[in-house]
Amino acid sequence: MFEEASEVFDNMFKSSFPLTFIVFIPAVLILVSPLPAEAAHEFTVYRMQQYDLQGQPYGTRNAILNTEARTVEAEVLSRRCVIMRLADFSYDKYQKALRQSAGAVVITLPKNMSAMPQDIVQQFMELEPEMLATETIVPVYFAMEDDELLSIYTQTLTSSSSDSFPPLCSCWCDLFVLLLHTATANGFQMVTSGAQSKAISDWAITSLEGRLAGVGGEDLPTIVVVAHYDSFGVAPVIQLWSLCMFILPSHIVFNRVYRYNLLFFVSGGGKFNYQGTKRWLEENLDHTDSSLLQDNVAFVLCLDTLGNGDSLHLHVSKPPKEGTPQYSLLKELEMVVSSQYPEVKFSMVHKKINLADDMLAWEHERFGIRRLPAFTLSHLPSHRLAQRSSIMDVRPHVDVKRLSRNTKVVAEALARVIYNLTEKGAPGDLQIFTEQMQVQEEQLSAVVDWLTAQPRAAQLVDKDSSVVSTLEYHLGRYLKDVKRHYVKADKRDPEFVFYDQLKQTMNAYRVKPAIFDLLLAVCIAAYLGMMYLAIQNFGVLYSVVRRITQPKAKAH
Template sequence: MFEEASEVFDNMFKSSFPLTLTFIVFLPAVLILVSPLPADAAHEFTVYRMQQYDLQGQNYGSRNAILNTEARTMEAEVLSRRCVMMRLADFSYEKYQKALRQSAGAVVIILPKNMSTMPQDIVQQFMELEPELLATETIVPVYFALEDDELLSIYSQTQASSSSQGSSSAAEVLLHSATANGFQMVTSGAQSKAVSDWAITSLEGRLGGVGGEDLPTIVVVAHYDSFGVAPWLSYGADSNGSGVAMLLELARLFSRLYSHKRTHAGYNLLFFLSGGGKFNYQGTKRWLEDNLDHTESSLLQDNVAFVLCLDTLGNGDNLYLHVSKPPKEGSPQHTLLKELQTVAADQYPEVKFSMVHKKINLADDTLAWEHERFGIRRLPAFTLSHLESHRSATRNSIMDMRSVSSSLDGAGEATAGPHVDLKKLSRNTKLIAEALARVIYNLTEKGTNGDLEIFTEQMQVQEEQLASLVDWLTTQPRAAQLVDKDSAVVSTLEYYLGRYLKDVKRHFVRADKRDPEFVFYDQLKQTMNAYRVKPAIFDLLLALCIAAYLGLVYLAVQNFGFLYGILRRVTAPRVKQH
């Protein structure tokens, strides 16, 4: 029986070898070659690109937006042309610079959605690093992503793969390279380009005084835009959501006073919400030019008592009055200084009020505070803030959220870190309102005590109103590149001003096309795909295995008789010897 089967099998290979070989040998090989490898999209997620802008001819941020390269972590020995992934907990400026020095193809920094999970020292360290990340332009695309379970799984697998590359055994590295899964990180957007004809919008409204035509004017200013290392993650709760909320509450309070004849004061009040504050106060600069250089009728051309700028007032028990020139005794600005001291001492003894004098340094690339824009035009101005220095990291950070435990796309509560304390914001609003009222109504000259309160009962500061304003301002990023003249932010602010003030107007500033002071770029938010792929060494080893398989099959067919003989001897029953 074995002999007959052998002859049949041998004749089959000899007579129809090409057809048989096709189905038995080449067909499995073809199936292996054409079968799809694990290269489907493993995960799709949103990424937020680092700032890219030009300011006064200087380039800042990441100059590239296209990403299509394999993922690695900092544990890998070779980072060249790789997408380097880092978690915020492991991030440092030294690691970031190492990736750039090794010509990394891109950098993706993974941020936790809930910042309360991060130690406060890590949050503070990152806030202080943000200006350094933007200080020098880089051609490497730098993105930020909010972590989720799938993204963390991708990071863990990539980290394990990157760590194995440091093995001492070349064989282990080769084997791991052949068996491990990698991830190809690809962005779906196009290359970034300059946004032409972008308009920064500012808003003004006024309350007219009574008692004559040449009335002194008090100007209250706050810039509404936010800033951070990534525009789409910049919510600016304290800087300067708190200042905007305070300005709107002051407008509400004084509009009620000015609506009654008995309390209609002899001062004009001008409220100004400026755009582009984080870009060297571009909105304020153009507004001053329009009012002082290109118009015949403007409250700024008349008697300006002083300009009060509100910046970062939502926390702390310190209150600083930043000035470029100390006010002269007897001047309205000196009167406000004294009234702030008096109200703080008599009504809010926990508040430590002081004045900080800093001259305007025109050699710096950017101005320190908004009042310096007015000081350059010789208008008496100062800034109120709970920050002692303009270099505070809170003013330009994506960590400046409603509260430190807030997710980067939601709200929450917290007790530490950069956040807005509504009770302290309400207290600071009332303190400033009381001091302003005492100046406007000359209460000091009338011999009133510092403990006299004007805004009480039905006229008191509404903490609920402040809370709703801060909550609304921090539900959306307000970076200047994202807030155009038709945005909901501008429309809503205009609506609020229109409820309390008269002659509400918009002012626009566009960059000069020949010599632009600022240039913004697009592609700041994109979709990234992480594709699961095998490394290139896997294709090489697979090809070698297929070639070896085909070679063995060919040798087996050519020497079938020999192999069959060996098989017969092995399987033949043994004959018992007597």
């Protein structure tokens, strides 16, 4: 077969040189050209939050993307998909893309976010609330970096930097080189496979309740321990790794509890103005004749963000008065910390409830509005700190040893209140939870690992979620009368609205810029023109070739 092909090309070359040049040379160029690069790359993207709260829209309002990629260095971003790396992200660059009506914004995150420099992490955490604060028409996505996505970013950066032409004083050679570079650079068309986002109808936020009845009388006061299990950040699905840590010191639950009833509540929708707690209070205080909350409530202890730090802060809306049960808890916390954990700094932080704010600062304020004595224990000194609601709050930021220690502090202080140990003269360094009753750090670490491996955004945790069922199972092991509470938004005036299309597949298709077609057309026209001139003047061309290739006659 190859011999026959060789003979055909040989005869063609001998019989018609111009025809050979026109047909043979392009065929050789096609055959020897390198194999084409991969034409498309598929990767998963996570859309920014989209929700309505009390009628106010938050986050991005769009989910469809089909436009060419650029980096923020390009001069023109209109109708382009702007790719940014977290390491280079700034709010000014983000606003530049929005001001120029970009087609979309894709922010790439490193796989190991805990290895990012702390100044970059802190900067992004502080910017997340600003990104969510206003309604954004431009679809905003987040993607985890891999080698191919980094390659796409690098090639797009090259294309973006060549968008601007040199000044008129530049030489024509530089202009030609830039034009050639622009025409031959690779571009990428970014396309999402999902549909437009729409509101999720009849979504139910699930909360859990369990209790232990006290012994020694029918009208005992009630101690309520509250924690919310959901997490929050600029992209809800990335909360797969995020942790807004809560603890539930269930190991303080005894077979016989004296002087107090204990009521435990694990609330949902905590990051959406504590919707689960709000509805639970309405059900117990407004729509029932029998509830532990309607009786004598000693205090409500809310737990929030206790997974790190060497300080504990008791946040209160009204300082407790001496002689009240809440004052006793304050003093017991001070005693346990000073006597058993001197490395911990304990303080009380007083902040009044501001009903004019769209969002309450702490969960205890929900109870304070209903005139129930409540406070929140946290290692954070302020509700404004960014790590409470950030995708940067990842598993390595949780110190299991500190979490275990803080759990012991809560357990010891509550036990001293329940059994009135201070009035009975028990020393402050008396440890109640010893040996088998101690917190098992290995078990606690396993629980934390499991929790941080589950999506816990309120939009993703439905009544059939493994998070809810697992929490319900563990509560049932220690408490009585464990039951669920569901919150659905009012159809006429919804308190909250969630939207779908939070996780999508994005394709990056390799394309050439429009100028490439123009340059290719010019090259083809020039090639055909040269071939036409060569055929029309073949005699002259043939004479020149003969004169050059014919050996010179030897002189005698």
